[in-house]
Structures are given as structure tokens and as C-alpha cells.
Amino acid sequence: MTPIRRLLVLVAAVALLGGTAAGYAAWAARRTAASASVSVPVSAPVSASASGPARDGGALRPGRLMFRSAGGTVAGVPLEDPSAPPAPSGPACNRFSTAGGTAICLVAKPGALVTTDAVILDRSMKETRRIKLAGIPNRARVSPSGRMASWTVFVTGDSYSDGAFSTWSGILDTRTGYVVTNIEDIPLTLDGRRYHAPDVNYWGITFAADDNRFYATVATKGKTYLVEGDYGAWRARTLRENVECPSLSPDGTRLVFKKRVSSDPRRMWRLHLLDLATMRETPLAETANVDDQAAWLDDRTVMYARGGDVWSVPADGSGAPKPLLRGASSPVAVR
Amino acid sequence: MYITANGRTADGARPRSRLSWTVPGNVLALGAVSLVTDVSSEMVTAVLPLYLTLFLGLSPLQFGLLDGLSFGVTAMVRLAGGNLADRWQRRKLVAGIGYGLSALCKPALLAVGSSVAALGVVIAADRTGKGLRTAPRDALISLSVPPGELGRAFGAHRAMDTLGALLGPLVAFAVLAGTGGAYDAVFMVSFCVAVLGVLLLVMYVRDRRTPSQGPRPDASPRAALGLLRDAAFLRVCVVAALLGLVTVGDAFVYLLLQKRGVVDAEYFPLLSIGTAAAYLLLAVPVGRLADRLGRVPVFLAGHLALVAAYLVLLGPGWLVAVLVLHGAFYAATDGVLMAVAGPMLPAHLRTSGMALLQTGQATARLLSSTLFGALWTVWGSAQGLSVMAAGLALCVPCAWFVLRRHS
Numbered sequence: 001m002t003p004i005r006r007l008l009v010l011v012a013a014v015a016l017l018g019g020t021a022a023g024y025a026a027w028a029a030r031r032t033a034a035s036a037s038v039s040v041p042v043s044a045p046v047s048a049s050a051s052g053p054a055r056d057g058g059a060l061r062p063g064r065l066m067f068r069s070a071g072g073t074v075a076g077v078p079l080e081d082p083s084a085p086p087a088p089s090g091p092a093c094n095r096f097s098t099a100g101g102t103a104i105c106l107v108a109k110p111g112a113l114v115t116t117d118a119v120i121l122d123r124s125m126k127e128t129r130r131i132k133l134a135g136i137p138n139r140a141r142v143s144p145s146g147r148m149a150s151w152t153v154f155v156t157g158d159s160y161s162d163g164a165f166s167t168w169s170g171i172l173d174t175r176t177g178y179v180v181t182n183i184e185d186i187p188l189t190l191d192g193r194r195y196h197a198p199d200v201n202y203w204g205i206t207f208a209a210d211d212n213r214f215y216a217t218v219a220t221k222g223k224t225y226l227v228e229g230d231y232g233a234w235r236a237r238t239l240r241e242n243v244e245c246p247s248l249s250p251d252g253t254r255l256v257f258k259k260r261v262s263s264d265p266r267r268m269w270r271l272h273l274l275d276l277a278t279m280r281e282t283p284l285a286e287t288a289n290v291d292d293q294a295a296w297l298d299d300r301t302v303m304y305a306r307g308g309d310v311w312s313v314p315a316d317g318s319g320a321p322k323p324l325l326r327g328a329s330s331p332v333a334v335r
Numbered sequence: 336m337y338i339t340a341n342g343r344t345a346d347g348a349r350p351r352s353r354l355s356w357t358v359p360g361n362v363l364a365l366g367a368v369s370l371v372t373d374v375s376s377e378m379v380t381a382v383l384p385l386y387l388t389l390f391l392g393l394s395p396l397q398f399g400l401l402d403g404l405s406f407g408v409t410a411m412v413r414l415a416g417g418n419l420a421d422r423w424q425r426r427k428l429v430a431g432i433g434y435g436l437s438a439l440c441k442p443a444l445l446a447v448g449s450s451v452a453a454l455g456v457v458i459a460a461d462r463t464g465k466g467l468r469t470a471p472r473d474a475l476i477s478l479s480v481p482p483g484e485l486g487r488a489f490g491a492h493r494a495m496d497t498l499g500a501l502l503g504p505l506v507a508f509a510v511l512a513g514t515g516g517a518y519d520a521v522f523m524v525s526f527c528v529a530v531l532g533v534l535l536l537v538m539y540v541r542d543r544r545t546p547s548q549g550p551r552p553d554a555s556p557r558a559a560l561g562l563l564r565d566a567a568f569l570r571v572c573v574v575a576a577l578l579g580l581v582t583v584g585d586a587f588v589y590l591l592l593q594k595r596g597v598v599d600a601e602y603f604p605l606l607s608i609g610t611a612a613a614y615l616l617l618a619v620p621v622g623r624l625a626d627r628l629g630r631v632p633v634f635l636a637g638h639l640a641l642v643a644a645y646l647v648l649l650g651p652g653w654l655v656a657v658l659v660l661h662g663a664f665y666a667a668t669d670g671v672l673m674a675v676a677g678p679m680l681p682a683h684l685r686t687s688g689m690a691l692l693q694t695g696q697a698t699a700r701l702l703s704s705t706l707f708g709a710l711w712t713v714w715g716s717a718q719g720l721s722v723m724a725a726g727l728a729l730c731v732p733c734a735w736f737v738l739r740r741h742s
Contacts, residue, residue: 001538006538006539009538010534010535010538010539013531013534014531017527017528017530017531018527020523020527021523021524021527021528024519024520024523024524025510025513025514025517025520025523025524028514028515028517028519028520028523029513029514029515029517029520031517032514032515032516032517033515094389108385108389110382110385110508110511110516111508113504113604113605113608114381114384114385114604115601115604132599132600132601133600133601134600134601134602134603134604135603136384136385136388136389137389138388154384154388155603155604156384166590168600170600181600182593182600184594185594195712196711196712196713196714196715196716197708197711197712198587198590198707198708198711198712198716198719199708265393265451265452266451291392291394
């Protein structure tokens with residue numbers, strides 16, 4: 001091939017490939033715009049209901065069941081009637097939780113660098129604080145009093161091929177304003193021994209009513225453990241193995257968590273109950289794979305995201321799972 | 336960019352000014368292929384974690400499983416591919432298969448949906464493609480320039496490669512922003528860019544054909560392993576592996592910087608970009624320096640820069656200094672090592688030799704992360720880093736003693 005002819009082939013190829021790429025991107029842009037406008041009629045009855053009984057749907061009132069809708073924004077329904085049309089209540093979040101008049105909204109900000117904002121909201125869903133984090137939203141919780149907000153983000157290394165990924169769990173004390181963006185440096189006692197390792201990762205924090213004791217998962221050397229932390233004394237110790245994403249019951253006596261039961265990614269985790277007094281484990285009636293930090297609907301029932309919907313199941317191993325909210329995730333009962 | 340269409344590719348075919356900044360067309364072409372391919376692959380790397388976790392709903396643990404793919408498989412593919420390239424004397428073909436395989440993986444990522452097993456296969460294939468192309472590409476670079484200009488040629492190639500890696504995430508972001516968050520558009524644009532890379536390779540990169548007269552030289556696997564009987568090359572391999580063993584992986588360096596508290600959480604992803612920017616700026620000047628002063632001294636000075644980076648990290652913790660020294664380490668070692676080894680390897684076994692050297696170094700680095708993890712567990716992170724810094728500082732003079740004859 002002569003240089004000129006080769007250059008012509010190159011120019012033609014660039015035009016063809018560029019055209020294909022631009023054409024596909026334009027089609028994708030039109031498609032995402034169309035799906036956004038399609039969701040308007042779906043949400044229309046939602047906004048209509050906002051002028052009905054739930055006029056101040058934006059506020060966090062006791063008796064509401066809040067969740068992240070399929071469209072990404074926070075919405076709420078009455079606890080006693082979850083099938084009621086949802087009232088839009090707040091900002092777009094990837095993870096949402098609330099308790100004691102404080103809400104946390106984790107929202108991913110895609111960019112050349114992926115970052116996440118942890119947005120803290122007050123009872124009227126007004127932003128009071130914004131914490132900028134690296135990584136992708138994973139878990140969010142607020143302590144029962146509303147004082148301690150906690151979250152987990154998933155941080156990847158510079159390249160997926162070098163196998164570096166980690167979870168960073170953080171805690172905000174809303175009373176003092178003090179933030180720990182990664183609790184990894186908390187002195188850890190593992191099986192009774194002080195433990196150091198570079199691969200220590202924490203996720204899924206849940207605080208007790210005293211705003212000091214917390215539970216979480218710590219992972220190291222391919223194993224996961226339930227860890228009990230003391231915020232004030234800044235130390236943590238492991239309690240038992242194979243516990244992920246613990247969620248403390250409203251009365252503080254039990255944890256529901258996901259237990260790894262299989263290496264098959266399609267049925268990797270099953271929800272279990274742990275009685276903290278006896279340390280006895282009970283599998284819940286939900287047999288499907290659940291990858292979520294469960295939330296307590298009431299003192300006897302937990303709810304969790306599964307396959308794009310929110311389901312509920314009794315927390316004692318009895319009964320059967322029931323669908324609770326269609327097209328929802330991050331459920332939380334406002335008490 | 337103007338690519339000289341008739342640049343000579345045979346060894347030392349054209350005299351060149353010592354002060355010249357130019358590099359042969361074939362090296363520029365290979366650099367352009369790497370630049371374009373890195374834009375494509377880093378586009379995907381930048382969005383893949385988001386796509387897998389928030390779009391497909393995979394958990395971090397499942398994402399980690401995708402990563403637990405055998406290092407051994409990639410190493411074997413690299414060695415086998417390197418040897419095939421020599422046996423057929425078709426380096427461009429083997430590199431092209433590697434580039435092509437990785438290109439095909441981009442739409443495949445989209446096609447397999449959320450099946451973890453299938454995603455694992457596609458990511459493994461992508462990595463196989465990368466393993467396949469590295470050694471033949473470096474062999475082609477080393478066969479395209481006179482031995483005296485290898486440092487500059489590798490420097491230019493690595494600079495172009497790094498530029499692509501820096502541009503990739505920006506392009507991915509532009510596509511996501513312009514399409515309202517359509518991940519499939521990122522994968523398809525990445526595919527088109529990767530195809531352009533393959534096309535550039537096919538049209539503008541020339542392989543060096545062995546002369547047809549005379550018997551075909553032996554390039555069997557046995558002959559490839561026999562390269563290690565050459566004392567000079569064996570010494571380079573041993574030194575590269577030894578230094579790799581006391582080198583702390585990038586991910587650990589960034590983690591330690593974060594633990595020092597010198598960088599806010601939201602800026603954590605910028606750390607690797609800081610290293611890459613320093614690498615990009617220094618690759619060509621340091622490569623030229625290696626041609627002038629000798630490659631072995633520059634290669635070892637690069638490791639001293641890494642010792643300095645560790646010391647700054649342990650001491651004052653100046654962020655910019657750590658990243659610049661870290662980038663300088665890459666600029667003085669990555670391409671320069673290939674420039675050290677290239678002239679020691681007979682042309683008909685060059686790909687095999689480079690694959691051997693790269694695999695040895697990669698294995699040593701894998702062991703080093705286990706070693707460093709163990710040191711951290713026993714003594715803590717700062718003490719672990721001190722031990723690695725001391726080990727590196729000890730190994731550099733030993734390496735000089737072993738390699739000084741080849742400087």
C-alpha cells in the first residue's frame with residue numbers, strides 16, 4: 001500500500017468508527033432521555049398524591065415507610081398501607097436511611113473519577129452537611145437517636161486488573177461534627193489478639209441506642225467477622241465468624257445479618273438472626289440470595305431489597321417472605 | 336501526528352544525530368497503537384466498578400471474585416505467546432491477536448449481562464489479550480531502533496501509552512455525561528477506539544522479517560529457556576526479580592498515603608493520576624538520559640528514587656514529592672529495563688526473552704505483595720515499609736555489583 005492510499009484507508013476507518021461510536025452514543029442518549037420522560041407519567045400520580053393526605057411528603061414523620069424509588073429519588077408511604085401511592089420526599093440517592101430526625105443520602109457522582117457524597121438531611125429533608133468521599137455508595141445507616149450517621153463506600157484501585165478494591169466505612173457524629181472517613185485504623189482485637197493487616201476492610205455499620213456501641217463486618221484474609229466497636233474508647237473486637245451487614249433490632253437484643261452460605265454468586269448469602277444474649281443463629285424463612293443490609297420494619301419483621309423490590313420476612317425464622325414495595329430499595333421505617 | 340512512512344526499521348539502518356529527539360516511525364506507530372488502546376481499556380476500567388455494582392447490582396465481594404483470576408494463566412499465556420511469536424517470526428501477528436482479543440471483550444462485557452461467571456470469563460480474556468501483546472510489542476520496539484537509541488524509543492512509547500491511560504477516564508466521563516449515563520455507550524465507544532488501535536497496528540506497524548537465506552534459527556521453547564544460560568541476560572533477570580521482590584505495590588503506596596492523612600478521601604483516586612502524570616513527563620527525558628549515561632545506572636537510580644519515595648512517605652509525608660518520585664521510578668525502570676535486555680537477546684528469540692523477563696518481574700511483584708502483607712501483619716504498616724525500603728536500599732548496590740559490566 002502506498003502511503004497516500006494507506007492514509008486514505010485510515011481516514012475512512014476513523015470516519016467509519018467515529019461515526020459508529022457517535023451514532024451509538026446519540027442513540028443511547030435519546031434512549032436514556034426517552035426512558036426519563038416515560039417515567040414522568042408513572043410518577044404523575046405520585047406527585048398528585050402529594051397534594052392529598054401526604055402534603056408534606058418531604059418531611060420525615062413517624063409512621064412513614066421511606067425508600068429509594070426505582071427512579072432514584074426518596075419516596076414515602078404510610079407504614080400501615082405500603083401499597084398506597086408513594087409521595088416523593090427528597091433528593092436522588094443511591095442509598096438512603098433515617099432515624100431520630102436525621103437522614104443520610106449517599107449519592108454517586110460519576111465522573112472521570114468516581115466520587116460519592118454523603119449528604120446529611122434534617123427532619124424536613126433539608127441538607128445540613130455534605131461529606132465528600134471516594135468510591136461507590138454501598139451502605140448507609142443512622143443511629144436510633146439520629147446522632148451517629150454511618151456509611152460504607154466501595155473504593156477501587158487505579159485498575160481493575162491489579163485486584164485492589166476495598167470498602168471504606170465512615171462515621172459522622174452529628175453532635176460534634178467529627179467525621180472518620182475510614183474506620184480502618186481502629187485498634188482491632190481478633191479472636192482475643194490485637195490484630196494488624198493491610199487487607200482489613202469494614203462494612204455495614206449499625207449503631208446501638210447509646211450512640212457508642214456499634215456492630216459491623218470486618219473482613220481480612222478472606223474471612224468475615226462480626227465486630228463490636230466502642231466509639232468513645234475507639235476500639236473493636238470480633239465476636240464471631242461469617243457475619244455480614246448486621247442490623248440491630250429496635251430493642252437492641254438481636255441482629256439480622258447476611259451469612260455466606262455458598263460460593264455460587266447466585267445464592268451466596270442467606271439472612272440469619274443472631275440473638276446477642278445466647279449467640280444463637282437462626283436462618284430466616286427467606287431462602288433466596290439477599291445482598292443487603294436488612295432494616296427492621298417493626299420489632300418482629302425485617303425488610304430488604306431483593307431483585308429490584310423490597311420484601312419483608314419475620315425475623316424469627318417463621319413465616320414466609322412477602323413483597324412489600326415494588327421497584328424500591330433502601331427501605332426504612334420512620335419511628 | 337506525522338508518522339514517517341518510510342522510516343527504516345532494520346537495526347541501525349540510518350545514522351541519527353545524538354541530540355535528535357525523533358524516534359523511528361515504527362516506534363511512533365506502536366506508541367500510537369498503545370495510546371489508542373489505553374484510551375479504550377482505561378475507559379472501561381474507569382466505569383467498570385460503577386457498572387458492575389450500581390448498574391448490575393453486584394456486590395463488592397462478587398467484584399472481588401472477578402479479580403481472583405489466576406495469575407498463573409496470564410503468565411503462561413505471556414510465555415507461550417512470546418515463544419510462538421519467535422517460532423513463526425510473526426511478532427506483529429501475535430501482538431495483533433492480543434489487541435484484537437481485548438477489543439472484542441468490550442462489546443462482550445455488555446453482551447453477557449450480569450452473569451458473574453461470564454463476566455469473569457470476559458475479564459480473563461481481556462487480561463489474556465494484554466498478556467499476549469506486551470512482549471511482542473516490546474520486542475518490535477527494540478528491533479526498530481539502533482541499540483544506542485533504545486532508551487529514548489522505549490521512553491517515547493511509554494509516554495504515549497501513559498497519555499492514553501490518562502485520557503481514557505476523561506473520554507469515558509464525556510460519553511457518560513453526553514448520553515445521560517449510558518454505560519453501553521461507553522463500552523461501544525471503547526470498542527470502536529480499540530478497533531482503531533488494531534487498524535493502526537495492521538497498517539502502520541512493520542514487523543522485522545528474518546532473512547530468508549540460510550537455515551531458520553532455532554526458536555523452540557527449549558531454545559527460549561536456553562536464553563537463561565547466557566550469563567548477562569540471566570543476571571538482568573535475577574536483578575529484576577530481586578528488586579521486584581522488595582518493591583511495594585502501587586495500591587499499598589496509595590493506601591499508606593491515605594493512612595498518613597495527607598490526602599482527603601475524595602481525592603484518593605487522584606493519587607494514581609499523579610504518578611502517571613510524572614511518568615508521562617519524565618519517560619522521554621529519562622530514556623534519553625539512559626542512552627547517554629548508561630541504562631543500568633539509570634535503572635538503579637530509579638530504584639533509589641523509589642527508596643526516596645518510601646522515606647518521604649515514612650517521614651514528612653509530602654504528597655507531591657512521593658508521587659513525583661514514584662513516577663520517576665517508573666520512568667527510569669519500566670522501559671529502561673527492556674532497553675537493557677533488548678541488545679542481549681538474539682533477534683529471533685527477543686520476544687521469548689522479553690516475556691521471560693516480564694514474567695519473572697511480575698511473579699516477584701506478586702510475591703512482594705504477599706511479603707509486604709505479612710510484614711504489615713506482624714509489625715505494622717510503617718515498620719513494614721521501613722523493612723522494604725531497607726531491603727531495596729541494600730539490593731541496589733548488590734545489583735550494581737552484578738550488572739556494572741553491562742552499564
